[in-house]
Amino acid sequence: MPNLASWIRRRDEKWFHPILATRPGIKVWNAARRAVALDEMDALLLTGGNDIAPEYLRQQVPDPSVLERSDLPRDKWEFAAVQNALDRGLPILAICKGMQLLNVALGGTLRLDIDGHNLPTQKSHDVQPLRSDATARHRFAKVNSCHHQAVDRLAEGCVVESWCAADDVIEQFRLRDRPFGIAVQYHPERGTLYGPLFEDFFDRINGS
Numbered sequence: 038m039p040n041l042a043s044w045i046r047r048r049d050e051k052w053f054h055p056i057l058a059t060r061p062g063i064k065v066w067n068a069a070r071r072a073v074a075l076d077e078m079d080a081l082l083l084t085g086g087n088d089i090a091p092e093y094l095r096q097q098v099p100d101p102s103v104l105e106r107s108d109l110p111r112d113k114w115e116f117a118a119v120q121n122a123l124d125r126g127l128p129i130l131a132i133c134k135g136m137q138l139l140n141v142a143l144g145g146t147l148r149l150d151i152d153g154h155n156l157p158t159q160k161s162h163d164v165q166p167l168r169s170d171a172t173a174r175h176r177f178a179k180v181n182s183c184h185h186q187a188v189d190r191l192a193e194g195c196v197v198e199s200w201c202a203a204d205d206v207i208e209q210f211r212l213r214d215r216p217f218g219i220a221v222q223y224h225p226e227r228g229t230l231y232g233p234l235f236e237d238f239f240d241r242i243n244g245s
Contacts, residue, residue: 039079039242042102042118044068044111049084052226060239068114080242081122083135085224088186089147096146103150103185116142127224128217128228128241133184136210136220154182154222160228166202173198173209175234180208180223187222195220201214217241 045053045067057065063080066073090107091098093116099102099183115135120144122129131139139145159165159182169176176199188207191197198219212218225228225231 038062038064040066040077041080041151041242042066042068042073042075042078043082043084044086044115045082046086048085049226051147052224053084056226056235059235060157063239063242068118069111072116073118073122074119074195078118078121078127080237080238081118081130081135082221083119083129083131083138084226085133085135085183086111087134089134089138089141093141094147095141095144098149100149103104105185111127112138129212129215129219130217130238131220132226133224137186137188138220139218139220140188140192140195140210143194145188145192145195146190148187148189148206150185151187151206153204154183154187154201156182159183161224163228165208165223165229167199167208168202169199169209170197173211175209177218177223177230180221182208182223183225184222 041063081209087108088105090109090112093112115138163178163179163181165182194213195210196213197207197210200207208222210220
């Protein structure tokens with residue numbers, strides 16, 4: 038049985054459980070609840086959460102007050118997990134904070150505070166219009182949105198697939214020359230139209 042490693046907050050488990058339950062042949066290891074041996078990981082799911090700790094950012098923070106309280110143990114685990122997954126060529130799906138963390142881990146930077154992407158109606162309703170590159174495997178006309186940070190300088194080896202139609206904030210990128218590596222700024226776990234994205238990810242996990 039292949040192992041999917043992740044860090045899922047208790048408050049987010051209600052969103053992910055129905056999705057993960059569709060693939061009982063994949064064992065989910067949640068590092069928020071118990072230790073996970075990275076050398077036994079077959080795929081990595083990076084989920085939403087608080088802002089990345091300043092210690093891990095590859096940029097100056099002119100105004101620390103814009104940052105949410107970080108979770109250092111989580112950041113330490115996730116950056117190590119990303120490096121392990123990249124070194125071994127494992128499938129990676131990164132969501133919201135996960136997208137930002139993956140970009141930083143690869144050498145990119147963030148916009149530390151933005152407007153217009155964290156409004157109440159956007160958090161679980163697919164109302165934010167996107168534009169997508171024609172080569173993107175997964176394209177959605179509208180998505181939900183819940184974030185105050187975003188990708189600034191995209192890391193090398195990444196390709197932008199979708200962006201917000203209103204302000205060009207990057208909402209999806211893929212890892213070039215990798216078997217499977219997709220990062221999304223929106224929350225596919227909170228909607229029903231994103232099933233093909235999860236199915237694609239699950240299908241890439243060895244032995245599923």
